Amino acid sequence: MFSRFQRFYTSIKVAADVVMLTGAFALAYATRFEGPIPVLYGLPAWDETLLSLATVLVVFPFTYQQARLYVTNRARTHIGEVFEVFKATVMATLIVVALTYFTRERYSRLMLAFFAGYAFVGVSAVRLALRTVLNEVRRRGYNLKSVLVIGTGELGQRVIDTVEGHKELGFRVTGVLSLGDERPGGRVRDIPVVGHVKDVDAVLDAHPVDQVVIAVPLEQQAAVKPLMEQLALRTVDVKVVPDLYQYVTLYGGLEEFGGLPIISLQGDPMTGWNMVAKRVFDVLFALVALVLSAPVMLLVALAVKLTSRGPLLYAQERMGMDGRTFHILKFRTMRTDAEVSGALMASKDDPRRTPIGTFLRKYSLDELPQFFNVLTGDMSLVGPRPERPVFIEEFKRQIPRYHLRHKVKAGITGWAQINGLRGQTSIQKRIEYDLYYIENWSLLMDLKILVRTALGGFLSKNAY
Known part of the structure; x- marks a missing residue:
């Protein structure tokens, strides 16, 4: 039944995409050739237009299928769905442009640009509408998949809590099988224990389900084979839920390598399109920030030069992504002999500061040159603040998972900073916020942090 529904639902999505792509193509044609934009070389021939439309209606659904956009993924978020549509639309557009360029006369690139924008908006809107309707249907108790959980321990309870906490995904736990001495009739998280694992055949015959989820702890793995x-x-x-949560540190999950399933306990969040998107985001925003802050930087440079002897900028060694070191740029806020006796962390009322240094640190104006670090690729706009290598070895010994903050580029600002964790605040708390950012990263989150920073996120009482 569910396989038939899956095929039916997939056909609806394909049909909806074809309709939206056709509409987007027609709207793009009207925008380019029937709107106020001058047409210098005449209208394209109808056979060329229809051939381009046919190419679109073949390439786009194929690309969406390769991006697994026609596979039902109840756990995918709305934002995740839109981002996947965006990536697939960009890829499909590039393929169409390449095909029209190399196989026949060039078609209007401006029209194809309009089409890509309309297609992304239209397909995303339809996908979100379908998901919203389905989620509401599932909340009302329809289109549910029944689940039998094997395992009454902590892992089994976690599965039940996860399923029950996301009813919109369309799953419902109908029973639990025990591996121990629990007797039928008992309850786990208010779900009935319907039998022992050795009775699985009888239970499935009496109470058919759509999915069986095996949530067995490591010490009872011997029961899994039979x-x-x-x-x-x-x-x-x-489905099998591996009892490896205690070992998962960052971006763990199931991966595939040449058809071989691999459980990743520690991964890298910034790979593939994520890395490209964040880099483009950083470069564009850094360029804008440098242009807007140029007058302020000029005034700060004059103030530093006129109030103390020494260089305008201070280049200090810091540790960034993958443990690589780089030199962070700042406007100098301390005397040139500030560390003749060794490295020290900044403190409140630090006597090493220059006359203008206190003001610059309070309002984070000394950080402005770090936009150049972003352009060179040493830093990102948003990420964990980089520490000095001389302090890091001590932090790694004292704070579990400290090293994981180096899985991404260091940032000018970050989730910890906009929440007031600057200066001599708790390193442990800062690491918690940094890892939360890494585990939940998105471009939208970066934008949110930048907006909060611009609205005063750096004006912290702990900034010195």
């Missing part, structure tokens, strides 16, 4: 042999004789979907 269980899998029994389930292999049935058509029910089988």
Whole structure:
């Protein structure tokens, strides 16, 4: 039943995409050739237009299919869906441009640009509408997949809590099988224990389900092999939740390498399109910030030069992504002999500061040259603040998971900073905020942090 519904739902999405792509193409044609934009070389021939439309209606659905946009993913968020549509639309547009360039006379690039924008908006809107309707249907108790959880321990309870906490995804736990001494009739998280694992065949015969989720702790893995042999004789979907959460540190998950499934306990969030998107975001915003802040930087440079002897800028070694060191740029706020006796962390009322240094640090004006660090690729606009290598070894010994903050580029501002964790605040708390940022990163989150920074996020009582 569910496989038939899946095919039906997929056909609806494909049909909706074809309709939206056709509409987007027609709207783009009207915008380019029937609007106020001058047409210098005449209208394209209808056969060329229809051939371009046919190319679009083949390439785009194929690209969406390769991007797994026609695979039902109940766990994918709305923002995740839109971002996947965006990536696939950009890729499909590039393919269409390449095909029209190399296979026949060039078609209007401006029209294809309009089409890409309209297609992205239209397809995204339809996808979000379909998801909203389905989510509401599932909340009302329709289109649900029944789940049998095997395991009554902590891992099994976590599965139940996750399923029950996301009813809009369309799953419902109908029973639990125990591996221990729990007797049928008991309850786990208000879900009935319907039998023992050795009775799985009888339970499935009496209470058919759509999915079986095996949530067995490591010490009871011996029971999994005979269980899998029994389930292999049935058509029910089988999922396994590995008891590895205690070892997962950052961006863990299931990966595939040449058809070989691999469980990743520690991964890198900035790969592929994520890395490209963040880099483009950084460069564009850094260029804008440098243009807007140029007059302020000029005034700060004059103030530093007129109030103390020494260079305008101070280049200090810091540790960035993957443990690589770089030299961070700042306007100098301390005397040139500030560290003749060794490295020291800044403190409140630091006597080493220059006359203008206190003011610059309070309002974070000394940080402005770091936009050049962003352009050179040493830093990002948003990320964990970089520390000096001389202090890092001590932090790594004292604070668990400290090293994970170096999985991304250091930032001018960050989630910890806009929440007041600057200066001599708790390093442990800062790491918690840094890792939260890394685990939940998105371009929207970066934009939110930048906006809060611009609206006063750096005006902290701990800034000195």
